[in-house]
Amino acid sequence: MGPFISKYGIVFVLLAMVIIMSFLSPSFLKTQNLLNIIRQISFIGIVGIGVTIVIITTGIDLSSGSVIALTSVMVASFAHPGDSLVISLLIGVGVGVACGAINGIISTKGKIPPFISTLGMMTAARGLALLYSDGRPIPNLSEPFMFLGRGVIAGIPVPIIIFALVGIVSHILLAKTKFGKYTYAIGGNVQAAKICGINVDRYLILIYVYAGLLSAIAGMLLTARVSVGQPSMGVSFELDAIAAAVIGGTSLAGGVGTIPGTIIGALIIGVLNNSLDLLGVSSYWQQILKGAIIVSAVLIDSRKNKKA
Template sequence: MAGHANSISKMNGSNRNILKKYGLLIALLSLCIIFSLTSPVFVTEQNILNILNQVSINAILAIGVTFVIIIGGIDLGLGSYVALTGCLAALLAQSSDGTLLPILVGVGAGLVIGYINGLIITKGKLAAFIVTLGMMTIARGGALVISEGRPISNLSPAFNHIAGGTILGIQIPILIVLAILIISFFVLKKTVFGRYVYAVGGNAEAARASGINVNKIKMYVYILCGGLAGVAGIIQASRITTGQPSIGVGYELDAIAAAVIGGTSLSGGSGKIMGTIIGALIIGVINNGLDLLNVPSYFQQIIKGMIIIGALLLDRKSEN
């Protein structure tokens, strides 16, 4: 009997290890199988590329907010940053045939937003929730002021090519996400800065006692998150060929959901970039699959929420 009990215990432990390592992939593959069975269009090469392209903006935002959540912070203004940086880039893309200036200004604006967030949070000692909530309103208002409440159109073909062009048959936004993914993975896994990010999120006081400049790490992380939001804003403006001040509502929720689904703990100290990417793909597959099935948008929200919770439960089950 004891041997049988040990055998069952080992089997359960093995199952938990499998879920811990591959739970998210199992959830993603399960969704892909379900949608491929219900819609033959889902598994076509064109649709797969469409999913990856559509996921690009959320993936970029999710990578940025993963860093923020790992240090124990939060950023609720990502959608508004996308709108503001997109409008700034679009404004310059009207008067310039090149892409360098719009890109520099868009990303630069995101970096400045991140710097201001980090400065107020660290020096002003205010909660990140409150600071980024306020910045969300400021950025949205800034986008409306810059655009005078109207879409900024007639952008240069070169700027529109950022999201509309391809390299070797692959859309440029997908390649941008791949580059950001590789760099972010390396930074978190292989650099001193990455180790400090985890240390600050795990225990800020212990990190400070060990000689880590906690405020500086937090500043850098919020600047990084803002800069990536600027990249996302440029891609979004290029994709829809306008600077749209009302764009981005709810983007921060999808980005945070992707990070949390991917295993990033809201209490800080843990998280993986690859998990975040899988989380973003899960959300993208859900959106695409439900659209192919012609599910009304108001039902999509309910179904997407239920699937996200299910994916989280599957992942968390592996930790028990």
């Protein structure tokens, strides 16, 4: 019973929240409300998936929100009516990959802790976003681009579809490929991984590149959703992404974590925020409760590690 609860306890927490809210608010289980919850957490979920893979290696990525902002203004300036959608998307991908590569190279080749290297990127990328946009929003985006954030396919919002695709691809990557096996090996024991012949630096750089790419994807979807490039976009997204990963069972000690767990963690954050909104609870209390949940998740993880 113990291992079962340990493995699926987070799912029961989510189900309990849904059941309780279905009684407290008749609006909660309406299809439109549920779609809104998933659409709202899709952006955090995509970033959280990248952050999860980083944390599994005992790393951290604090730059996600700033990469979102830099991607937003860069893409928006190339996504006006008449501009090529493909070119604008490639620019967004390039921004994310470049930021992730810099994070990975500084951490591995520069031997600087990921906390410091990504903190530096968090500050620099936000500054670049403000410099590039002159601190102003970039409006007048094309309809094809805005479809990515506002469009609906077969009744399902496009951001949810992209979130699902990112989740499936990332789960396969982490659970079924050499990349995933090496990721867990690095997080479990980096010295043992080196002895086994794993090129640790190479894979860590690839992991940070992937995290940067997912932040860029979230940035493009958010920009399309709000129809404007914002240098202030993505503030505190890195914290919500880390929260989703930790709540979903990813261990800050490394070597433990799953993509489905992070998705459940993001859903718990989304259900919590939506529930408190429906119940008219102040946004200040929402922040306090979210902080309490994060601390509780880390305490539980710490006790598991001590027992192990």
